Amino acid sequence: MKVIVAPDSFKGSMTSAEACSAMEAGIRSVRPDCDILSIPVADGGEGTVEAIARIENGEILTETVLDPVGRNVEAEYGWIGESRTAIVETASASGLPRLKEELNPAEASTYGTGQLIQTALDKGAEHIILGLGGSATVDAGSGCFQALGVKFYDEKGAELDMNGGALHKVASIDTTALCGQDVSWTIASDVTNPLLGPDGAIAVFGPQKGVSRGDRDRYETGMENYASVVERHIGYEKREEPGSGAAGGFGFTLFSLLDRMEVENGFELVARLGNLEERIREADLVLTGEGKMDTQTLYGKGPIGIARLAKKAEAPCVAFAGAIEGEMDRFKEEGLSVVLPIVDAPMTVAEAIGAGPALLQRASRRMMEVYGLKQEKGEGRR
Incomplete structure (x- = not known):
């Protein structure tokens, strides 16, 4: 049998x-x-690193990074040496299990996920598989990109530390020092939500990340401001792209700032590899x-x-x-x-x-x- x-x-x-x-x-x-x-199966969220590393005979490595609220934690990423592929899941460093009852959407950041990606780039990664899902953040992935070299400024030209509460302050961005543009990316996600609106990141996923009903409009306005600044910088719109609302808007920034990128349903990716x-x-x-x-x-x-x-x-x-x-x-x-x-x-x-x-x-x-x-x-x- x-x-x-x-x-x-x-x-x-x-x-x-x-x-x-x-x-x-x-x-x-x-x-x-x-x-x-x-x-083992995963859909881009928790367990994606373990599932793909096991299928591809890769190894799981550990790095000290920041959790969503800035504390040092040990987070894992996968490494497939033969193809120089790194597997990173947002849930590892920036996930809901890191906070449990301490949900804080205003302060929570994906910076630690960016640190994991930077570690993989320093190791010589030529391909990044990034699993979106299970994040504790509504910072639209800005914290991750800050860790990768992007600078965010307020209207007075002061550099911002990015988190969910800082999106409404963003007036301009500088991507000249962005790392990772010379590698290929696969974004693993099962989410097709847009960035904004009744089906967007705040309305649908905000509550599980600690956004109260009374605060939804404030966070939605901040996300809309951030999207406008990013789109002004790149010269075209990505807020309606399916999946832009994934992981608290992380998908939007990935779609906007990365060139060599493809998106694949997280489960279908694992199923295909396995x-x-x-x-x-x-x-x-x-x-x-x-x-x-x-x-x-x-x-x-x-x-x-x-x-x-x-x-x-x-x-x-x-x-x-x-x-x-x-x-x-x-x-x-x-x-x-x-x-x-x-x-x-x-x-x-x-x-x-x-x-x-x-x-x-x-x-x-x-x-x-x-x-x-x-x-x-x-x-x-x-």
Whole structure:
């Protein structure tokens, strides 16, 4: 029996690779003879570095950089020496898990992500894969570009330290010292939102980064001012570009200031590199999952991408989740046979997050026991 294990991360509890290990252990406790292929999945957010580095036999390196509010932290990036490719995810240095209950959109900056990129450039990177997703920032990526040499000035000509609260002050920019223009970039993101408006960075993603309802107009105005200054500098408009609203507007600045750049759906990038479609065609059972399965999952998140490939291959696909919201029929239409919660006893969210690997292992064991019963009755795929 061949089983594909391809979960996304369970945010705050397990990386996608750790989820793979937990699911493998649960499967082998029932079927030690299973042929298991584990492929960590990511969509540009948390786990992207680990997933691509594992697929490409790269290494994961650590660098001391600044977190969103300026504290020194150890953040990871991936390195593929053969192709001189660096893999950086915004979530590593500038992500929501770095702040937990300390969300501060006015002060939060992507500067640490820029430091990781600069480290990779200093190492000789010729290609940067940058995963957007999971950021704690609404600085439109200005902090990252400040770390890469861009200077931002107010109307009096004073240089600004960039963060979400500084966007309304920007009056001009200087990109003459920008690093990274001589390398190629792949932007991995599953977000197609524009920069501004009801579907933009502030309206849709601002609340999860700490923007209160009463402050939305202020941040929207700051973002609009920043966009106008950048577009005046480059001479054309990028605010309506699909994905410009990704990672608190990070996509906008990337699209505006980088020349050698392509954008690829984060999940599709990982799936292509991992040859997932072909491997799933050979599977008897496909297992996936993430921390929370809800309506956002339906918009190109990893588990739905896996389910669609499984549906195409006519392979049964089961997803595990720490929490489930929304209509299950929608998930089934996309190819998920069933979505199973991993929590098996009354507990708080914090307790569930802390016990995530053990809960996922037990849930995988229970699922395999039930799947074994179906096979005994002749209801398996083969």
